[in-house]
Amino acid sequence: GQQLNQSPQSMFIQEGEDVSMNCTSSSIFNTWLWYKQDPGEGPVLLIALYKAGELTSNGRLTAQFGITRKDSFLNISASIPSDVGIYFCAGQLPGNTPLVFGKGTRLSVIA
Amino acid sequence: NAGVMQNPRHLVRRRGQEARLRCSPMKGHSHVYWYRQLPEEGLKFMVYLQKENIIDESGMPKERFSAEFPKEGPSILRIQQVVRGDSAAYFCASSPQRMLETQYFGPGTRLLVL
Numbered sequence: 654g655q656q657l658n659q660s661p662q663s664m665f666i667q668e669g670e671d672v673s674m675n676c677t678s679s680s681i682f683n684t685w686l687w688y689k690q691d692p693g694e695g696p697v698l699l700i701a702l703y704k705a706g707e708l709t710s711n712g713r714l715t716a717q718f719g720i721t722r723k724d725s726f727l728n729i730s731a732s733i734p735s736d737v738g739i740y741f742c743a744g745q746l747p748g749n750t751p752l753v754f755g756k757g758t759r760l761s762v763i764a
Numbered sequence: 765n766a767g768v769m770q771n772p773r774h775l776v777r778r779r780g781q782e783a784r785l786r787c788s789p790m791k792g793h794s795h796v797y798w799y800r801q802l803p804e805e806g807l808k809f810m811v812y813l814q815k816e817n818i819i820d821e822s823g824m825p826k827e828r829f830s831a832e833f834p835k836e837g838p839s840i841l842r843i844q845q846v847v848r849g850d851s852a853a854y855f856c857a858s859s860p861q862r863m864l865e866t867q868y869f870g871p872g873t874r875l876l877v878l
Contacts, residue, residue, distance in 0.1 A: 696869050740873070
């Protein structure tokens, strides 16, 4: 099936640092979504992107839909301990198709 | 307004038994999606249902797995004759209409097959 390559797999950062993670694919996507999953919980939507080149912010989070429609990145500025968790990208291929998820980036924040 | 409810949160089964996972969508939501998450993996789509109808089951294994969303009551994901490879977290999401960003996820059911 379709795959999203998400990187890095894991990150250990100091509190206050900025974080960047991305997703790439060989296929064109119509929609990119970024989720955060806390341990023992379901994913929570952070940001949704619908147009190539779109740049959207949600507090300290910023995400962009790549111009080629084959990639997206998520930035977190001034990280805090509660940013710890797994961040997933998800995309929808053209047509009424189900979401495809990346494998996640595991973020650890050291106070 | 309660969120998506899933029960049980944890389920242990022996090989060959049946597993029934329940999902109560958010109030007013008539679209339900089931996903499976293996350890260290992302979520994989299994099935999409509207009330009383299966809309897309392209991610469901052909055997042993079935899903329903009756007119009354929760959506059920049923796994017959479970095997160890079925051990995973199963997530349900619901939405008021088929718009991806409005999918709200439940806390998941963690199935362990011994």
